[in-house]
Amino acid sequence: MYQIELKAHLVAHRFRPNEGWVVTVDVDPMERAHGGQHAAGKKVRAQGAERHLRSLGVTLARHHDFGRADVVATHPVHGTIVVEAEGESSKQKGQAVYSALGQLVLSMRSFKHGVSYALAVPDEDDWLRQVRKIPPVVASVLHMSVLAVSSNGVREIELPGRETQHLPKGRSRADQLPSRVDHPEEIRLLYRPERISVLLVGESPANNGSFFYCANSRLYTYTAEAFRRALGVRVDDPKRFLSMFKQAGCYLEDLSLKPLNGLGNSERRQARREAVPGLKRRVESASPQVVICVMKGIADLVRGAVSEAGFSTVPFYTVPFPAMGHEEECAKALARILRRLSKRGLLDRTVQKRSPKRRR
Numbered sequence: 001m002y003q004i005e006l007k008a009h010l011v012a013h014r015f016r017p018n019e020g021w022v023v024t025v026d027v028d029p030m031e032r033a034h035g036g037q038h039a040a041g042k043k044v045r046a047q048g049a050e051r052h053l054r055s056l057g058v059t060l061a062r063h064h065d066f067g068r069a070d071v072v073a074t075h076p077v078h079g080t081i082v083v084e085a086e087g088e089s090s091k092q093k094g095q096a097v098y099s100a101l102g103q104l105v106l107s108m109r110s111f112k113h114g115v116s117y118a119l120a121v122p123d124e125d126d127w128l129r130q131v132r133k134i135p136p137v138v139a140s141v142l143h144m145s146v147l148a149v150s151s152n153g154v155r156e157i158e159l160p161g162r163e164t165q166h167l168p169k170g171r172s173r174a175d176q177l178p179s180r181v182d183h184p185e186e187i188r189l190l191y192r193p194e195r196i197s198v199l200l201v202g203e204s205p206a207n208n209g210s211f212f213y214c215a216n217s218r219l220y221t222y223t224a225e226a227f228r229r230a231l232g233v234r235v236d237d238p239k240r241f242l243s244m245f246k247q248a249g250c251y252l253e254d255l256s257l258k259p260l261n262g263l264g265n266s267e268r269r270q271a272r273r274e275a276v277p278g279l280k281r282r283v284e285s286a287s288p289q290v291v292i293c294v295m296k297g298i299a300d301l302v303r304g305a306v307s308e309a310g311f312s313t314v315p316f317y318t319v320p321f322p323a324m325g326h327e328e329e330c331a332k333a334l335a336r337i338l339r340r341l342s343k344r345g346l347l348d349r350t351v352q353k354r355s356p357k358r359r360r
Contacts, residue, residue, distance in 0.1 A: 001122045002045060003087035004031040006149050007071055008052040010085065010120055014147070014154045015073035017057035022074045022186045024063045025053055069107040071120075076187045076213060076242075082107055083147070085120040086127075097121065097130040104144065116143050123148035123155065131157060185257060187213045191242055197249030197346050199288035201279070201302050203272070203295050203321070207259035212252050213242060219252075219294060222322035226334035231342060248347045251286065255279050255298050255305075272298060276305045283309035289346055290314060292337060294330070295321040 001009075007025055015021040027050065029035055033043035053060065063072040071083040084104035086096045100119055108117060119134075121127040131146045139145070146157040184205045191213055202212070202219055210217040215224075215238030224235040227245070235241050256275035260268050283291075283306050291314060293302045299318040306316060317337050322330040341347055 001087050001149070002031070002042060002049070003085055003089065004046050004049040006085050006087045006120060006122060008049040008056070009151055010071060010083065010147065010149050010154060011053060011056050011058055013149075015071070015081070020075050020190055022190065023058040024072045025058045025060055026062055026068045026070055027060055066107050074186050076190050080115045081118060082115070083118045083120050087122060093126050094130045097127070101134065105142065108142065116145070118145045118147050120147040120149050123150040128157060184211050184213070187211065188252070191246045192251055193246050193249050195249055196251045196286045196288050198251070198290045198292065198341060199283065199286050200250065200252045200292045200294055202252060202254045203298050204254045204256040204258060204260040207262040215242065218322045218327070222327055222331045223334065225331045226338060229331065230335040230338035253279065253282055253286070255302060272301055276301055279305040280309045283311060287311075288314060290341060291316050292334070293318045
């Protein structure tokens with residue numbers, strides 16, 4: 001199995017984009033059989049594997065944070081997994097494994113919560129003998145797992161003396177969203193509805209790693225509470241709520257895509273003004289039927305961006321940001337707006353108020 005074929009099987013069986021993964025795959029010229037000497041038929045097989053990767057919906061490029069890591073997969077529930085892959089080549093298998101291990105170490109830009117690393121090799125005895133030589137303490141210190149890949153699936157290999165980390169599988173059910181996120185825009189896009197009816201606009205992602213679509217921010221908490229009050233929807237399961245939020249045609253944008261809450265007052269005001277053109281473009285793309293600004297201090301800038309985008313006639317609401325004692329005021333105001341929008345049919349019909357069932 002060539003390296004690019006292994007990458008295609010890995011994505012198909014473990015990191016499928018249609019199951020919520022955002023996947024970037026780096027492919028170098030040698031994998032495509034460009035330059036040098038290659039076995040007969042490799043180029044054709046490489047082309048087939050590349051078509052397979054494209055059909056799965058991956059991005060073939062160098063990753064913006066992890067550089068030339070072979071595979072970087074990010075999921076709103078499972079976090080980010082950085083994978084170095086090896087396959088058949090002119091190298092001896094032992095040499096190839098050591099080379100891949102070195103490349104994986106070079107890609108280790110972060111050990112923050114939600115980021116893990118893996119080495120992927122063909123699921124064949126010769127390869128597995130080599131990876132089992134990796135000292136368990138090394139794998140443990142590096143937060144690293146080993147994946148054995150075949151055309152039929154992917155399994156995690158337990159190294160002698162160390163339990164497996166059990167990296168998430170694409171089809172598994174996770175109970176919680178990550179506690180923080182380092183790439184908010186990748187996560188945000190996973191929850192973008194095909195048709196946006198209601199566009200909420202906040203100031204920016206927070207500089208502490210909390211994020212609406214991680215279900216760990218003030219804005220998430222009080223938005224969910226407003227939906228519970230207005231529509232009777234369940235909010236005890238964050239994944240279920242975020243899926244419902246998307247299904248309802250609701251989407252959260254931010255004035256600035258970079259955190260502003262750590263700036264001084266004058267810098268913050270300047271950064272807000274500089275962010276308006278970007279928001280204007282995103283409003284144009286969203287084509288919302290309603291806009292709700294979730295911070296009074298940015299309302300004029302957001303209204304200006306909406307107007308410049310050509311949506312000056314759509315209903316525009318403003319509610320306070322849920323902080324500094326305004327939490328209840330935010331939840332009440334947002335619930336009031338949601339009831340109004342529901343009556344006007346601007347929320348998806350499948351999101352309806354449900355009364356609790358009585359026990360008999």
